Structure formats: C-alpha cells, structure tokens
Amino acid sequence: MIEPMTQPSAPKVWSKNRKVCLVGNPNTGKSTLFNALCGARQLVGNYPGVTVEKKVGFATLANEKIAIIDLPGMYSLTSNSPDEAISERILLGEEASVGKPDLVVVVLDATNLKRNLFLLSQLIELGLPVIAAVTMADQLNARGISLDFEKLKQHLGIPVVGLSGHDAKGIETLKQAISQQLHAPTLPSPFTWPSPNLFRGMAAWQSAHKDKTTLYQLRKSLAGQPPAHALIREDIPFDFQEFIREFELDDEGPLETQHRYAWASKVVSEAEKRSSSSQRTFSGTLDRLLTHRLWGLFFFVGVMYFVFQSIYSWSGPLMDGIDSLFGGLGDLARPALASTPMLQSLVVDGMIGGVGSVVIFLPQIVILFAFVALMEDSGYLARVAFLMDKLMSWTGLNGRAFIPMLSGFACAIPAIMATRVMADAKARLITILVTPMMSCSARLPVYLLLIGTFIEPQFGTGWAVFTLFAMHALGLLLAIPIAWIFNKAFFKTQPQPFILEMPPYRVPKWRNVTFRSWSAGKKFLIQTGSIILALSIVVWALSYFPRPESLAAGIEQQFAEKAASQNVQALEPAARSEATAQMEQQKDIALTTAYLNQSYLARMGKTVQPLFAPLGFDWKITVGILAAFPAREVIVATLGIIFELGEIDENSPLLREKLVKDQHPDGRPVYTPLVAICLMLFFALCCQCMSTLATIKRELNSWKWPIFTFVYMTGLAYVLTLLVYQTGKALGWS
C-alpha cells in the first residue's frame, strides 16, 4: 500500500538501503516495470522544495532490501524542467533527501532504440554502474524490427535484459542482474567522443586535478552549461581548447547532442535490422481517424461527454451514499455525546461533518483519475493535447491543459491533481491557478436555488436555462484571458518549445489504471484531508461560540409563554402531545438560529456587511458567504438556519418562500432578481472551497499560491459583482 512520507526530506527509513535509480524516457513502460519490481511496497511523497513527485519502492534481492527510486520520465538529463533538474541532482549524488545512488537501471523502448540511447549516452558518464532493461521486446516482430541483444550488449558495454509484457522471467533476470551489479559493480566505458585522443586528454586533465567531476558534467559544461570559458584554464591540453572553440563556432545546431546521436546511430545500425519503413500501420490508421479535422473532433467531443457524464452521474449515488453514511455516523454519535453538548457539536458538526466534506470528493477523484490513466496509457491523451493545443497556446498554456480545465467543471480538486500530466512547470502553474474558475458542481445548488426562486418564476424556463448556461460559461470565458495575463505577468522568458511525443496506441494495463486512480484518491484523503479537517474545526468553532446561557433561557421563557397562551394543557391528550412536539421542534430551530445569530461568525458577518452592501448583500447573505468559505454548498444550509428552517436543501419550497418575502427594515425586498444574479456571480467567481486551496498547497508545495488564488478570485468576484449591481441599480433593474 502507498504510505505518505511523514518527512519527505529525511529518508530515515531507507537511507541505509542500497539505492537503485530507475530512469527512462516517457512511454517506455517504466512505471509498469517499477510496479513489477516493487509490488505495492511503495512510498510516495514530494522532493523538498519542488513539486516533483518522489516515488520509492522496495525490492528484496538475494535477501537484501533494495530501495528503488523511480525518477520522472525524461528524454535528457539536461535541466529543462524541474523533473529533469531533480533527476540530474539525484544521479550526481547531490540530492540530500536521497543520497548517492549505487546503480542506474535505464529503461529502453526496444521499438524506439535510437532516441532512448540518447539518454543512456548521458547516464553512462555518471560514474555509476548501469543496466539496460529493454522493454516492448514482444512488439519487435510486429514492427518488423529484429534486435540482436548480444550485439547491443557488446556495443553498450553494460548488462542488457530484454523484457516483454507480463514477463515474470525477464523480471527475475533483471533482479539477478541488479544484485550482481550491486555486489560486483562494473563501470560502463563511455564512448570516446569526440575523438579518442581528446577523450584521453579530458581524462588526464581530470585525474591531474584530482577532479571528481563526472564526464557528464564535464561535457555539459563544454556544451555551455555552465559556459565553457569557465573551464578554459592554462593547464588544459591544447587540443582541448581547440575543441572548445569548435563548439562555439558550430552553426548546425547543438553539437554535443549531435555527437551523442551519432554514437546512438552507430549502435543501432549494428544491433538492429528494420525490414520495412512503414511499421506504424495500426497507430497510423487509427490516427488518420482520431486526429482527423472532422472525425477526430467528433470523437473527442464524444469522449469528453462520456467522461463528464461519468463524473457527474456515476459519482452521484456514491456521493449520496457517502453523505448519508456520514449523516448516519453523526446520528450515531449524537446520543452518545448528549451529556456534553459542546463535545457533541464538535464531533458531529465539526469533525464528522469535516471529514465527510473531504470524503465526498473521493468518487469524482477516483473516476476522473481512472479516465486520465486510461487516456494516458492508451496514448489518447497526447492526441487530445495535439487537437486542443491551438486553443490554449496563445495564452502561454498548451494542449495538455485542456483535460484539467475541462475536469474543473466537475470539481477543481481532481482537476488540479490532473495537471500532473503537464511537463512544463510554468504552464502547469497557470493551469492550476485558473482551474478553480471553472464552475464546479458544488456551485450548482446555489444556482438552482436562486434561479428557481427568482429567475424562473418571473422570466420563464428559457431564461432560467440560459442563466444556468451563462454561469457555467463565465468561468471558462474569464479563465482564458486570465491565463494570458498571468503568463505575461509572471514569466518574462520565452516559452519552452512544446514538443510532444505521440506514442503508438497501446492497450492500457488495468492494474496500472486502478493503481493510479486508487493512489490519487488515497493521497487526496490523507494529505488534503488533514488540512480540510483542521479548517473545518476552525469554522465550526466560529459558528458555535459564544453560547451565552441567557440566550437559551430567553428562548425557553418565550416558548413557555407561547405554550401558556395557546393553552396547550387544555387540549386532548393526542393533540396535546402533537402540539408539544411541534413546539419543541420550533424551539430547537429557534435556539439554533439564535445561537448562530450570536456566534462569532454572525458577528463577523455583521461587521463586514458594509463591505458587501455595495454588492447588494445584507448581513444574512454575508454570513452565508463567510460560512461557505470552507465549502460553497454550505451557504444553502446556513441560509436555512438563519431563516429558522432547520435542515433544508436547495429544493426546499420553504426557503424559496422565505427568500422572496425577506425584507430590508424599510420594507424593500432583500432579494430581487438583480441581487440573485449578483449572488450567483459572486459564487461563480469567488474561491470558496478550502479543499481546492488545500489541494493547490499540496500540489505546489507552498502556501503562496493558494493564498494568491484566493485573493485574485475573491477580488475578481467582488469587483465584477460590484460593477453588475451598481450598473443594474443605475439602470433601475432592482
């Protein structure tokens, strides 16, 4: 099972274990191999200070527990992204939270050897033993490729293990190779680039300076990172300087990369034979359909519709189930704690309610992640990015942002978690910041209540439907220009090129899909859940305290007088008990309302009400807005309590009636269609969801961005609502 790392920075548990780094290009079956090696013995966390996911698994080889570090999929070690930077640091032994690795296992896709060998050419220069695990070996025949493993081994000078599909024997061979290399490591001999002479010169220079710099670092600095002139010293052999000059004069493109590929080409030409030049027939045919300008878009819309339908409708019963489960739990706990009302309320309303508000998102997260994993593993996600890139590119985002933004319409929490598929850190940050603008399903009860109460009766069903649609379109229409503004404001540099591998279509592995969706759910529950629970308790306390005794006494007295005046005692026994029960219920509701109206939350609402007055909101709406900060759907229940209705939902005719009748002290109605629209507008844009904020904190590993998100969204909501209300009032719409 996946356990959270309690302290991601201190690998106490496994610092003494020997460490194997699993490295490879994306789409090579690296995750499948990692799961096959470690099974469920995995730890998942974050590297300190960055948002890169840290995955460590354990395998027992020859009675020794080995830590296997699954590095993010990458094409090169050269730091282009946070993923690559952290991987480079780990492999160079510079990452304190991991320590120096003992061995590198590089995963090579047998059908795409040349490009995979590029990364290997960097890895064999690290001064670590390297094993090549060649995956997809079973697909070679179908692609018309014959690969000579012996020759490959010979040319690479490292152990090579062929793996195919669910091949238990291959995994065993790999395990043996790992354990052999750990006990008797053999260092790979790097290719002598660019000439044996120069290579010897470099090696001599290095030993003369007692330099521990790896060949990889040396070559990288020659390629300009850091600039080569930092290395030019008088004691460098002459031909070495010549070489550096050659570097600086090159005009055809990055020379170091070309040399690495020249080496890779040579290895491939020796070890591999390709019988035909058009092997990608199946994927090619499918792509002609799925990326077609008409059918491709049709299919895409169909897939998206299906995904959303599933998130909305499949999760519905599950969410209702979770809701009633926690309701039931509360009902169970209530009588047990009846003797201590404060503890009862803390446990039932604060804790059970708080945990329930976390768990309720679980079905949506699990379903969305199953779809994301399915789409990614099948290769379709890359096609979605291809189809949608043009829509997003002008804002500084790319096609990869489309799925998360669309998922935001169901719920921002899984949507923000889904941005993990984005390799470009800047694009990912902006996508996370604008995704909460999408109108999620928690806004729906508020829309339904207000549209059903103020728009539909007065303007008809047509306008009601239009309003609902407009509320959903608003977030998307605003998110795109906001993304553009953020990109302009935060990033002065030119964007990285958007280059995406389109992997061949493959049948997804069910184990991988279920594993990913389950681990996403679990991570959300544990890490986000704890933050939400803490904040729920704070909001509970604000709405619970203070509870002056006098208040209860006053209401008791009020109801006693009422009972006396109605002469309840004189009624028939049956009617009497009914009347008493009714009275008791009314009293409870009146008491709840009185307590809430006295609470710190209500006082805060009344204090900040002048701030919301220009938006057309009275103190009751203000309290509702404050109470809805943890979760926006809470406003309906809060309004229910304020209007002395007890527990109600958005379909309650009583609440609708109360809203219509509610008046300002001077007799004007509080809720006009304009106020209703303003309230919906405010809810559409304001960031009232601490689960979202907690998720942003978790994903970006800093409180800075959730605070920023809250401020910009709430600010935007305020300004736009103010504009609409004041304009509307000036035009006489109220």
Add this chain to the structure above:
Amino acid sequence: MRLDQMRSGQKAKIESLNHHYQGAQRLAEMGIIPGEVVTFLGRAPLGDPLRVVVMDYELCLRIRDAAQITISPLSGITPE
C-alpha cells in the same frame, strides 16, 4: 525550405537547426539532428501543431518551433 512548409506525406532531410533559438537543445534531444529524415504526417484540425515522424517515432511540434528547422525535400514523395 522550413519544416513547417512541408506537405502531408512528404519526406525531407534535416539540414540544420537554428541553434540560437531557445528551444534548439530540446529539439535536438528529441531527434531533430542534421542528416536525419523527417516525414510530415499532417496538421491539427486548427492548423497548429504539426505531426512528423523522426527517428522512427512520432512527434508533435508547433509551427513556431518547426520554423527553426531547415530541410531539403527528398525526391520520391510518398503519398499518404
């Protein structure tokens, strides 16, 4: 001729890559290397990005990036 000017099904040899371009290193790492053969597969429904085959795998890249790559078309264009 530049890579972004190619037609569907066309094959070409990569001549050079503008190495002053910020993304040159990334493009080279992905296999955009002088001398390699590139096959143009087509454009996205909205015109950008493009799909090409290089080093026997499929790559999607934007016009902006493709415009940094100089190619010379190979004779014997294979139809789709």
